[in-house]
Amino acid sequence: MQEHNLHVYNTLTRTKEKFEPFSPPFVGMYVCGPTVYGDPHLGHARPYITFDVVSRYLRHLGYKVRYVRNITDVGHLVNDADEGEDKIGKKAKADQLEPMEIVQMYTNSFHDAMRALGNIPPSIEPSAAGHIPEQIKMVQEILDAGLAYESNGSVYFDVEKYAKTNDYGKLSGKVLEDLISSQEREGVRNLDGQSEKRSSLDFAIWKKANPEHIMRWESPWSDGFPGWHLECSVMSRKYLNFPFDIHGGGMDLQFPHHECEIAQGKAATGIDPVKYWMHNNMITLDGKKMGKSYGNGINLDQFFTGDHPLLKQAYSPMTVRFYILMAHYRSTLDFSNEALQSAQKAMQRLFNAISSLNDVKPSGSSTFNVQEWVNECYAVLDDDFNTAQLLALLFESVKVINQLKDGQTKLTEADLDLFKEKVNLFVFDILGLKDEEAQSGNQEEVDGLIKMLLKLRQDAKLSKDYATSDAIRDEIQALGFKILDGKDGSSWERQS
RNA sequence: GGCGCGGUGGCCGAGUGGUUAGGCAGCGGUCUGCAAAACCGUUUACACGGGUUCAACUCCCGUCCGUGCCUCCA
Structure with missing residues (x-):
């Protein structure tokens, strides 16, 4: 395993801590996955790109990462439905489809979007519906620990009792008294099941299903479904064991979801489940938060096709990825x-520079300190995955590459090799960017053909037949290629 | 109302108690038959009001604004 000085910001302590996993070289990382009842949207892009880079960098450092990300396909209530219907069940009835058909459909489109964005699939992608027995078991464990109670077929977590011996709120910075008074101020909530609870802070870990509820399972307490925080506790425990190293997700999940995960896990096992809690910040759109009520929710597919009133053009998946990486993951980001x-x-400028790096010839001496540049790249990644600064350094490398082409900067063969290796490492392996334009399989043939045309144009220019040379240039450009005239002849690249 | 995070130049976005972020756009120059590209140089900053300090954009307090949470939405 590589020596490193990686520090990660831990929400639990609100500081950057040296990254030291429980049992190196193994790292367990759990990230809250999507609820598959709708098309993947922009809000999905940020967390999964963020933690994709985290896993890529950890692997580069030599860690064996087990990355677990769940698929939520069960048991969550519709916000605006008073009957407490299952979200997926409701959609299924509306569309006259089987619930699992919906789940499969949106799981597929989620996977498509993730692949397009260049995210490596997680090691394990467990689904909540596939872990009902484990969830029932954990409910029983919490009951056995005396930290939950049954009420009318549902089981609720007893927050106030738990808080007597544990710090409920340590992750989100909430204070129990504040929560209580805040909820009193809001008045009595009319949500289903409020009267069954001893305290409004208590949350369901098992919920009795209404008669019309489609997705339901037998349990010792009722035909019902697991509570909304439980699946993450159960699946992270099953595949990573408590305590594990990293738990990630959006900042909006801090409370109550992650706070409840800590409480449940601790209640069931006596173990504080997670060492490092990492949270990415939210995305805004033209300075406003996204949401259906704002009419500015955009699906990822709409970004890729440009088919949305707010979008002036299509933006490729890599453009979205690149843009997200231009900001630090803990800052809000405005689209x-x-x-x-x-x-x-x-991004195109970066790719163009990198592809021209292969044409650079080594010199007898170096006028650029490659090793120092490499060290800086590692230093910014080690500082809580600062991809924004890494990109700044990569644009410094663009300048260097261009100077190498012009002969203003020189590198020895060893330095040049190191430089090439590391530029490729940071751009493609760690940031996970792909030069989409260069992906076509017949790159070499195209290169040969265009170079032949450039030769003809050069001949025309030498005989001062500018009409012909310009015609060749215009035709090539019309096909989507740019002609670059340099001191040592012409080259070409694809137009962005 | 409570808890948390943030307000940086035309736009996006890093960062720091005293020294260049970076990208895009703009401007000037080199190169070029012209153009593009590339290269060189360069203009616009740290919401507002106090305070601490030899020194604050960077620390503290207040105000305003934005944002997340305080809802069985993950």
């Missing part, structure tokens, strides 16, 4: 056409 267009251009 706008202007910002995405600038990201698209910047």
Whole structure:
């Protein structure tokens, strides 16, 4: 395993801590996955790209990462439905489809979007519906520990009792008294099951299903379904064991979801389940938060096709990925056409420089300190995965590459090899970017053909037949290629 | 109302108690038959009001604004 100085920001302590997993070289990482009842949207892009880079970097450092990300396909109530219907069940009835058909459909489209964004699939992607027995078992464990109670067929976690001996709120910074008074101020909530609870803070770990509820399972307490926080506790425990190293998710999940995960896990096992809690920040759109009520929710597919009133053009999946990586994961990030267009251009410039790196010839001496640059790249990644700074350093490398081409900067063969290796490592392996344009399989044939045309154009220029040379250039450009005239002849690249 | 996070130049976005972020856009130059590209140089900053300090964009307090949570939405 590589020596490193990786520090990660731990929400639990609100500080950056040196990363030291429980049993190196193994690292367990759990990230809250999607609820598959709708198309993947922009809000899905950020957490999964963030933790994709985290897993890529950890693996690069030599860790054996087991990355677990769940598929939520069960048991969550519809926000605006007073009957407490299962979200997936409701959609199924509306569309006249089997619930599991819906689940499969949106799981597939989620996977498609993730693949397009360049995310490596997790090691294990367990589904909540596939872990009902384990969830029933954990409910029983919490009951046995005396930290939950049954009420009318449902089982609720007893928050106030748990809080007597545990710090409920340590992750989110909530104070129990504040929560109570805040809820009193809000008045009595009319949500289903409120009267069954001893305290409004208590949350369901097993919920009795209404008669019309489609997705339901037998349990010792009722025909019903597991509570909304339970699956993550159960599946992270099953595949990573408590305590495990990293738990990730969006900042919006801090409370109550992750706070409840800690409470449940501790109640059931006596073990504080997670060492490092990592939270990515939210995305805004033209400075406003996204949401259905704002009419600015955009599906990922709409980004990729440009088919949305707020989008002036299509943005490729890599442009979205690049743009997200231009900001630090703990900052809010604002999406706008202007910002995405600038990201698209910047990314193309980066790729163009990298592809031209292969043509650079080594020199007898070096005028650029490659090793120092490499060290800086590692230093910024070690500082809580600062991809924004890494990209700044990579644009420094773009400048260096261009100077190498012009002969203004020189590198020895050893330095050049190191430089090439590390530029490729950071851009493609760690940031997970892909040069989509260069993916076509007949790259070499195209290169040969265009170079032949450039030769003809050069001949025309030498005989001052500019009409012909310009015609060749215009035709090539019309096909989507740019002609770059340099001191040592012409080269070409694809137009962004 | 409570808890948390943030307000950086035309736009996006890093970072720091005293020294260049970076990208996109703009401007000037080199190169070029012209153009593009590339390269060089360069203009616009740290919400507002106090305070601490030799020194604050960076620390503290207040105000305003944005945002997340306080809802069985994961």
